[in-house]
Amino acid sequence: MTTLTVEGADLTDPQTFLAPADELAKMWRRFRTESPIHWHEVHDHAVPGFWVLSRYQDVLDVYRDKTHFTSERGNVLATLLEGGDSAAGRMLAVTDGPRHRELRNVMLKAFAPRVLDPVVAGVYERADRLVRLAVARGECDFAQDVAEHIPMATVADLLGVPASDRDYLLTLTKEALSTEEADSSADEALVARNELLFYFADLAADRRAAPRDDVVSVLATSTVNGEPLTDQEIIFNCYSIIIGGDETSRLSMICGMHELIAHPQQWQRLISGDVTVESAVEEVLRWVSPAMHFGRRALKDVEVAGRLVRAGDVVTLWNSSANYDEDVFADPTTFDLGRTPNKHVAFGYGPHFCPGAFLGRAEIAALLTALRTHVAEAVPTGPAKPIHSNFLHGYSSLPVALKAAR
Numbered sequence: 411m412t413t414l415t416v417e418g419a420d421l422t423d424p425q426t427f428l429a430p431a432d433e434l435a436k437m438w439r440r441f442r443t444e445s446p447i448h449w450h451e452v453h454d455h456a457v458p459g460f461w462v463l464s465r466y467q468d469v470l471d472v473y474r475d476k477t478h479f480t481s482e483r484g485n486v487l488a489t490l491l492e493g494g495d496s497a498a499g500r501m502l503a504v505t506d507g508p509r510h511r512e513l514r515n516v517m518l519k520a521f522a523p524r525v526l527d528p529v530v531a532g533v534y535e536r537a538d539r540l541v542r543l544a545v546a547r548g549e550c551d552f553a554q555d556v557a558e559h560i561p562m563a564t565v566a567d568l569l570g571v572p573a574s575d576r577d578y579l580l581t582l583t584k585e586a587l588s589t590e591e592a593d594s595s596a597d598e599a600l601v602a603r604n605e606l607l608f609y610f611a612d613l614a615a616d617r618r619a620a621p622r623d624d625v626v627s628v629l630a631t632s633t634v635n636g637e638p639l640t641d642q643e644i645i646f647n648c649y650s651i652i653i654g655g656d657e658t659s660r661l662s663m664i665c666g667m668h669e670l671i672a673h674p675q676q677w678q679r680l681i682s683g684d685v686t687v688e689s690a691v692e693e694v695l696r697w698v699s700p701a702m703h704f705g706r707r708a709l710k711d712v713e714v715a716g717r718l719v720r721a722g723d724v725v726t727l728w729n730s731s732a733n734y735d736e737d738v739f740a741d742p743t744t745f746d747l748g749r750t751p752n753k754h755v756a757f758g759y760g761p762h763f764c765p766g767a768f769l770g771r772a773e774i775a776a777l778l779t780a781l782r783t784h785v786a787e788a789v790p791t792g793p794a795k796p797i798h799s800n801f802l803h804g805y806s807s808l809p810v811a812l813k814a815a816r
């Protein structure tokens with residue numbers, strides 16, 4: 411395996427992120443120490459290259475700086491390199507300014523405790539049942555038999571998607587992000603995205619006619635300055651909840667299990683109560699950093715980490731490096747479920763901070779609680795299959811044998 415150098419690493423290539431974890435950790439350390447703001451060239455794209463920010467403080471500074479940076483021309487490499495996002499100005503994650511604030515306030519109503527409490531209760535019930543079933547069977551693919559069934563059902567509860575449509579939505583979500591197979595085509599992803607949009611157009615029409623206590627109803631019936639949201643805003647934001655809420659949480663759970671298996675002493679600390687589930691959740695999030703990067707375009711010339719970033723430049727913020735910055739995290743390459751403080755940026759920071767953070771944390775907490783209660787030991791029965799992405803990190807398959815707790 412060749413060494414991943416700062417100059418040699420292609421951060422646009424999903425293959426790069428298939429390197430062993432310790433190689434990637436070394437690569438990010440090189441970025442932080444040798445070139446903390448690094449110009450990464452690309453060819454055959456709408457832009458000539460992008461800046462790579464790898465230090466915690468620089469990542470934080472750009473996340474919170476809405477004066478000099480915008481998400482409206484994309485917020486991940488895939489769209490930033492193509493020059494924009496077709497949902498800009500309508501979908502929360504790629505909207506800025508007053509419209510972002512207004513849309514976010516509507517969305518936050520949908521994440522109110524009144525709406526979330528029953529959803530979280532469902533998460534705990536589901537995680538407990540799935541883990542018990544897996545233990546009873548003895549062997550399972552933890553990704554496909556357990557983790558896959560929690561976030562999608564949770565997001566579907568939140569949105570008010572009927573149970574009969576959930577498998578269909580899961581398939582579309584995976585295709586839309588096309589991360590599982592190296593050879594997934596861009597056309598398939600586009601078709602899946604369009605199907606998702608049509609699906610939510612229909613559901614929004616139903617809920618406008620007969621509102622219920624769910625997110626689609628909140629979006630379909632809310633007004634901003636007396637005006638209802640447009641159909642496109644409703645549809646794009648349902649889509650963004652599905653895309654934002656399903657895969658990140660699923661990968662966090664799968665990687666959480668993977669790391670517990672790799673660190674049996676930490677698992678014992680969790681079982682014995684030496685560490686709380688809450689602090690374990692934060693360490694899983696820091697360690698996994700399921701969304702490896704986000705990004706922005708500069709609106710004006712601005713100095714970042716001592717270099718001039720010009721108006722129009724693409725800047726990428728690498729959570730997967732910031733969360734291992736030794737200036738902020740003591741002994742960052744040690745998986746320590748009791749780590750405190752643990753101010754990771756797995757959910758971003760600033761105006762676009764993840765509105766699903768409470769729910770994402772609840773899902774991981776529910777899983778760890780179920781594992782702590784029902785599983786004494788887990789051993790791999792085959793290789794974990796990593797996903798293929800320059801944006802998300804995790805596994806699509808994790809075969810394990812589970813031994814029941816006494």
Ligand code: HEM
Pocket residue numbers: 473481485502503504514565568650651652654655656658659662700701704705755756757758759761762763764765766767769770771
């Ligand atoms: C472990 C799970 C999760 C992780 C690691 C995660 C990560 C993130 C990050 C880093 C951002 C900031 C993006 C940016 O600054 O451009 C974000 C935004 C967002 N997330 Fe999450 N997320 C998770 C779960 C969820 C869930 C469960 C939902 C919904 C149910 C959700 C919905 C969203 C939405 C709508 C945004 C856009 C917010 C805005 O632009 O104002 N996420 N997420």
